[in-house]
Amino acid sequence: xxxxxxxxxxxxxxxxxxxxxxxxxxxxxxxxxxxxxxxxxxxxxxxxxxxxxxxxxxxxxxxxxxxxxxxxxxxxxxxxxxxxxxxxxxxxxxxxxxxxxxxxxxxxxxxxxxxxxxxxxxxxxxxxxxxxxxxxxxxxxxxxxxxxxxxxxxxxxxxxxxxxxxxxxxxxxxxxxxxxxxxxxxxxxxxxxxxxxxxxxxxxxxxxxxxxxxxxxxxxxxxxxxxxxxxxxxxxxxxxxxxxxxxxxxxxxxxxxxxxxxxxxxxxxxxxxxxxxxxxxx
Amino acid sequence: xxxxxxxxxxxxxxxxxxxxxxxxxxxxxxxxxxxxxxxxxxxxxxxxxxxxxxxxxxxxxxxxxxxxxxxxxxxxxxxx
Numbered sequence: 001x002x003x004x005x006x007x008x009x010x011x012x013x014x015x016x017x018x019x020x021x022x023x024x025x026x027x028x029x030x031x032x033x034x035x036x037x038x039x040x041x042x043x044x045x046x047x048x049x050x051x052x053x054x055x056x057x058x059x060x061x062x063x064x065x066x067x068x069x070x071x072x073x074x075x076x077x078x079x080x081x082x083x084x085x086x087x088x089x090x091x092x093x094x095x096x097x098x099x100x101x102x103x104x105x106x107x108x109x110x111x112x113x114x115x116x117x118x119x120x121x122x123x124x125x126x127x128x129x130x131x132x133x134x135x136x137x138x139x140x141x142x143x144x145x146x147x148x149x150x151x152x153x154x155x156x157x158x159x160x161x162x163x164x165x166x167x168x169x170x171x172x173x174x175x176x177x178x179x180x181x182x183x184x185x186x187x188x189x190x191x192x193x194x195x196x197x198x199x200x201x202x203x204x205x206x207x208x209x210x211x212x213x214x215x216x217x218x219x220x221x222x223x224x225x226x227x228x229x230x231x232x233x234x235x236x237x238x239x240x241x242x243x244x245x246x247x248x249x250x251x252x253x254x255x256x257x258x259x260x261x262x263x264x265x266x267x268x269x270x271x272x273x274x275x276x277x278x279x280x281x282x
Numbered sequence: 283x284x285x286x287x288x289x290x291x292x293x294x295x296x297x298x299x300x301x302x303x304x305x306x307x308x309x310x311x312x313x314x315x316x317x318x319x320x321x322x323x324x325x326x327x328x329x330x331x332x333x334x335x336x337x338x339x340x341x342x343x344x345x346x347x348x349x350x351x352x353x354x355x356x357x358x359x360x361x362x
Contacts, residue, residue, distance in 0.1 A: 029313040033309075038317060107313070107359060109361070111358045115354060115355060115358075119346060122345075122350070123342050126341075126344055127341050139350065142355060143354045144357050147357055159296055191297045191326075192294050192297075192326050194333075195326045195329045197329075207300075207328040208329070208331075208332045212336075214333075214336065215308050219336065219337050219340040220340055220341060238334065238337060244302075260297075262302075263299075269285075270333070278338070
């Protein structure tokens, strides 16, 4: 509970004595405020759960200020004295509290926004790695890291790209050590190759329906056989809907590299599809 | 069909930048002009468009589990 009292002390002769009195009280936890004037009136407010009246009186005595008698003036009359202690501390505490509240609010907003992107993040993760379990682990690690390092995100910038960068880096750092790319580069055919093969093996059909001869499973398999560097770009652009510019930033490569990997990657993908789908039939 | 036309070969090279809208204006006009008159290439271009859509569909069919979603939400910093 906050208590207050105005004491009359000896030892105050000038303005400097008043300041010295402030010094004598410095560091007393629980002292909310202290005012003093040149008449020797010291008005104190303290929290009696944190500091006892006696401790304050002792601190004053150590500084050479001895209570002589109870002040005849009420604290309101004496209150015109110089404010010495603690209101500054209270102001600091208030600023701290406000800062913490703002930070907590920003953090919650950030976390909600990041969680709102989970489906999109998962879809990309699922094609960056080969199994569902790995994708789930990767997404969890990505979120743990994102929540931990939320301060490094600049509000107003592309949050989706920021998350993807964390995820692709984690994937490269951790998973890739084990999953080495095949030593032989896959055969890269021209862009018409898959269609030509499909046309050879099936009857005449409308070009838009030819694609339905490919099973969805075979597409997923073919994509997972595309080497990482190419696959990452296909996944970011075609599944994640990132622009070339964004993909370049996420993967930290020049935009020209994104384009060439995307083009080659799509050709490799079609080559794989031709091999698995048509290869078996013919 | 003009299957062995060297222009078709060039058109094959241009298919991806064309669909990604990366060609220069001159190249774009050249490719459009060729596609308008060449059934062989336009068929393959239409196939490429549908393939891209189909790949996307095939690769986005799997939704994340509600369990994973709950786990992610639990990773948030607890409110004090």
